Amino acid sequence: MKNENTKIGFALKTIKTEQFAIFEENYASKKETGLTTEIQFKIDQKNSQIGVFLTLEFFQMKKVFIKIQVSCHFKINEESWICFANKNESKVIIPKEFLAHLAMITVGTTRGILFSKIEGTPFSIFIVPTINVAEMIKGDAIFDLSEIE
Secondary structure (H helix, E strand, O other), X not given: OOOOOOOOOEEEEEEEEEEEEEOHXXXXXXXXXXXXXXXXXXXXXXXXXXXXXXXXXXXXXXXXXXXXXXXXXXXXXXXXXXXXXXXOOOEEEEOHHHHHHHHHHHHHHHHHHHHHHHOOOHHHHOOOXXXXXXXXXXOOEEEEHHHHO
């Protein structure tokens, strides 16, 4: 961004459960359980939006027994979007700190969606733990507009 002290105006516009599955045959009680996380960022240049896609997989013995992918789509106000744009290089650059903020919102949203889907089942013991998204995001996201449009 041109001015690091500029507040970024945005609104959460859409939430989607992209994937959800329980594979009961891969689950055994009293076995060690792991969790993998993956986060992706996509932009919609035309509508000044950022999509955050979070995928979580609970697994045992290398077999996934719960999978969920949720996306949150954020509308960025025009002034802020212009600050992200680098027209000279035909790129959009989203600062790491802002990405972490959007990712944290998406993690919380995913936690709630997962809970609502498994509430009252034997899988309700699997709550999404706190996730340090700042560690997952290594740097600013740079989108090459020539590849998007």
